Amino acid sequence: MNTAKDDRYFCQRILSEIGEKGQRRLAGASVLVAGCGALGSNNAETIARAGIGRITLVDHDRVELSNLQRQVLMTEDDVGRPKAKVMAELLGKINSQIEIGYEITRVDKENVERLVRNVDLVLDGFDNLPSRYLLNDACVKHTIPWVFATVAGTYGITMPILPGQGPCLRCLLPNPAPEEVVLTARNAGLINTIARAITAIQTTQAMRILLGSPDYPVKLVTYDIWQASFSAQEILRNEDCLCCCQGRYEFLN
Numbered sequence: 001m002n003t004a005k006d007d008r009y010f011c012q013r014i015l016s017e018i019g020e021k022g023q024r025r026l027a028g029a030s031v032l033v034a035g036c037g038a039l040g041s042n043n044a045e046t047i048a049r050a051g052i053g054r055i056t057l058v059d060h061d062r063v064e065l066s067n068l069q070r071q072v073l074m075t076e077d078d079v080g081r082p083k084a085k086v087m088a089e090l091l092g093k094i095n096s097q098i099e100i101g102y103e104i105t106r107v108d109k110e111n112v113e114r115l116v117r118n119v120d121l122v123l124d125g126f127d128n129l130p131s132r133y134l135l136n137d138a139c140v141k142h143t144i145p146w147v148f149a150t151v152a153g154t155y156g157i158t159m160p161i162l163p164g165q166g167p168c169l170r171c172l173l174p175n176p177a178p179e180e181v182v183l184t185a186r187n188a189g190l191i192n193t194i195a196r197a198i199t200a201i202q203t204t205q206a207m208r209i210l211l212g213s214p215d216y217p218v219k220l221v222t223y224d225i226w227q228a229s230f231s232a233q234e235i236l237r238n239e240d241c242l243c244c245c246q247g248r249y250e251f252l253n
């Protein structure tokens, strides 16, 4: 084993939850980061530093000055440039030992199945609910685990989705709430620390799944970082779920 000084993953190799074998597993894993906003950028940085072997970033947007408050891996010099490309460039400097790919495109029903089909896991980095329902359909259909998360204001939630084993997004929230009632960073503001905190939990769940030891039974974590109020509640599969129990992929079709 290398020494702490010259081994970038030393702290993970000596951690019993990951270890030498787990580190090799992470190096062999392929993860899609769907959306490169507050959630996606924090997720991408963490998994690149942890040594996930193949990371694909997908987002259609360009960097805006107002993104810099909460989105990492981008600077003032990047304003106007495509986020996925900007992030891929910086990730390559953070960890040159992993493969980083990107696509500058909006995830939609034409491309979502192709994007998820060949990865081991998807991290939800979206900023809107319809994209998450689309991702849920595609991941359940192709049995690809994904980790749902959303943040607004000082509050965030996250839950791992393990198709075939645990509840899916539609077990938790059968239909997307109307857009006008959904809180987002745009209409409710966002404290940047909640994006950090929720993605820390989200990427930890992702690593657990990739290491073959998911946190099971599945829990929905809710966190209000301003109030320091944290809860983890077990969520059961809805036996009537249109998506994961009846195999009806309404958002894909």
Ligand SMILES: [Zn+2]
Pocket: 167, 168, 169, 170, 171, 172, 238, 241, 242, 243, 244, 245
């Ligand atoms: Zn379901």
